[in-house]
Amino acid sequence: MIPDPGKIWPVIIAMAVGTFFIRYSFLGLLGDRELPAWFLRHLRYVGVAVLPGLIAPLILWPQATGGTPDLARILAAAVAVGIGIWKKSVIGTVVFGIGTLYLVQYLNG
Amino acid sequence: MTTSNNSMKSTFWRGFRNGLPFILVVAPFGTLFGVAATEAGMDILQVMSFSVLVIAGAAQFSALTLLIEDAPTVIILLTSLAVNLRMAMYSAALVPHFGKLRTRLKLLISYFLVDQAYAMGIKEYDANPEQPIENKVAYFFGIMLATAPFWYISTYLGAALGASIPEAFSLDFAVPICFIALIAPMLRTIPHIITAFVSVALALSLAWVPYSLGLIIAAILAMMSGAYAELKLGVENDT
Numbered sequence: 001m002i003p004d005p006g007k008i009w010p011v012i013i014a015m016a017v018g019t020f021f022i023r024y025s026f027l028g029l030l031g032d033r034e035l036p037a038w039f040l041r042h043l044r045y046v047g048v049a050v051l052p053g054l055i056a057p058l059i060l061w062p063q064a065t066g067g068t069p070d071l072a073r074i075l076a077a078a079v080a081v082g083i084g085i086w087k088k089s090v091i092g093t094v095v096f097g098i099g100t101l102y103l104v105q106y107l108n109g
Numbered sequence: 110m111t112t113s114n115n116s117m118k119s120t121f122w123r124g125f126r127n128g129l130p131f132i133l134v135v136a137p138f139g140t141l142f143g144v145a146a147t148e149a150g151m152d153i154l155q156v157m158s159f160s161v162l163v164i165a166g167a168a169q170f171s172a173l174t175l176l177i178e179d180a181p182t183v184i185i186l187l188t189s190l191a192v193n194l195r196m197a198m199y200s201a202a203l204v205p206h207f208g209k210l211r212t213r214l215k216l217l218i219s220y221f222l223v224d225q226a227y228a229m230g231i232k233e234y235d236a237n238p239e240q241p242i243e244n245k246v247a248y249f250f251g252i253m254l255a256t257a258p259f260w261y262i263s264t265y266l267g268a269a270l271g272a273s274i275p276e277a278f279s280l281d282f283a284v285p286i287c288f289i290a291l292i293a294p295m296l297r298t299i300p301h302i303i304t305a306f307v308s309v310a311l312a313l314s315l316a317w318v319p320y321s322l323g324l325i326i327a328a329i330l331a332m333m334s335g336a337y338a339e340l341k342l343g344v345e346n347d348t
Contacts, residue, residue, distance in 0.1 A: 002150045003179045011172055011185055012155060016162035018190045024219035026201035032208055035201060038336070045304045045335030046194045047167065048295045050328040052305040053312030054171055054188070055288040060313065063177070064281045073282060080286050084293025090134045093290035094141070094283075101282055 072104035113241065120244040124229070124251020131225040131256045136263040138166045138291075141283045142173070143267020148280060149177050153268050160264035164223055164257070167291050168192040170284055180321035188324060199227040206234045206245050214246065221253045299342060304335030 002008065026033075035043075059077045061067040080097030087093070139160065146156045146169075159169050172189040180188075199222055207218060230249050234240075274280055296302050308331035315323030 002176045004176075005150060007176060007182050007185070008151060008155050010182055011176060011189075012158050012162060014182075014186050015168065015172060015189055016158075018186065019163050019165055019168065019193050019196070020220060022190065022193050022196045023200055023222040024216065025197045026204050027207055027219055027222075028212065028215045030201075032204045040198070041336040041339055042332055043194060043198055044339070045300065045332045046191055046328075048292065048301050048304045049308050049331035049335060050171065050188060050192050050324070051167060051288055051292050051295075051308075053308035053324050053327040053331065054174060055285045055292075056309040056312050057316050058174065058285045061316075062281065064279060073285075076282065077285060077289060080289040081293060084289050085296060088294045090137050090290045093293060094137055094286050097286040097289065098279075098282065101279055105279070 072101050072108065075104055076101035113243070116241075117243050117247045120240075121247040121251040121254075124233075124248035125255045126251075127229055127233075128225065128252035128255030131229075131252075132259045134225065135166075135256050135260050138287060139260045139263030140267035140270070141287050142166060142169055143264040143269070144271035144274065144280060145170070145267075145284050145287075146173055147268045147271030148274070149173060151268075153265075156268040157261070157265060161261060164221070164260060165193050165196075167288075170287060170291075174284060175321060178321060184321045184325065188321070188328070191328065196222055196227075199231075202231055203227070203234075206230075206238070206242070210242065210246070218246070218249060221249070221257060223256070225256055226252045298339075300335045300338035303338045304331045307331040307334045 021029075059073055060069055062070055062073050064070075065073075076097050079100040080093050083089070083096045084093040142160065143156055146159065147153075151159075159172075163169055168189040171192050172185055175185040175188060200219065203218070203222070207215060210218070226249060229252050230245075233248055234245055271280075292305065296305060308327055311327035311330055312324050315327055317323065318326065
């Protein structure tokens with residue numbers, strides 16, 4: 001659950017505006033200009049720098065178990081990473097990841 | 110006139126057909142976002158506003174996760190908008206093709222500038238840069254017609270569904286799994302893998318830092334190590 005629902009609308013609005021201006025930045029505002037190589041080199045890694053760090057704690061210390069590491073979730077995540085890298089299929093990753101979670105939970109009773 | 114109209118139409122539908130396979134990516138993410146956001150307590154108007162106004166799956170999941178963790182609003186925005194910074198690269202790459210369009214069209218294209226549309230569009234424009242600008246625009250909107258509606262609809266279905274799914278299904282785990290599905294294809298090169306590894310290691314060891322600031326520190330250092338690795342390894346890189 002979101003503990004403070006008062007934050008939801010400000011986040012939606014600010015993200016809508018911010019994301020739009022990121023998309024419009026060069027096309028509409030900055031035009032055709034060379035970006036420095038070092039800047040592009042860093043920009044390439046922003047996504048892969050933020051997202052894994054964001055989910056690692058969710059996998060290791062899930063809210064649903066009160067933060068205690070849970071074997072089913074760790075195995076499910078490992079399977080999902082494997083399928084994701086191997087097959088690059090979104091549906092495959094989600095199905096096998098969630099499937100592993102249910103399977104291990106079922107086997108553990 | 111008629112000929113150019115015809116070629117515009119056929120380009121539009123070619124974009125549409127080429128965009129169709131992305132439904133397999135867009136629909137599961139949209140559905141899971143709808144489910145996860147509803148389970149987290151958002152009402153249908155909030156969930157739909159998110160998907161319609163922002164249309165950026167990874168950033169929406171980031172924001173949702175940090176809202177659930179009760180991170181300060183500034184941190185939520187910094188982190189989630191950082192996830193979207195890659196789109197500034199898309200915007201820059203499209204200037205040679207769309208720079209001369211009317212402002213109204215540029216605003217519309219910017220709103221729809223999502224990963225799939227960019228990837229497909231730029232491939233087409235770079236392969237065939239001399240085609241008329243109308244055709245490039247038609248191709249872009251063809252891709253969008255094949256994907257955007259499914260993003261909205263699947264979000265709605267997920268939100269409608271979310272309220273009725275019992276807790277035993279452990280859907281809290283849908284969010285991390287979705288992220289994994291998003292991240293895995295990004296791990297194409299050694300610098301990307303190093304970045305992801307540093308990100309995970311630092312985020313976990315800095316989890317004690319208040320206000321979710323540990324994640325921001327981890328992300329900055331991970332990004333720098335990726336860029337540094339690229340420089341040292343001389344990896345020839347796509348975006």
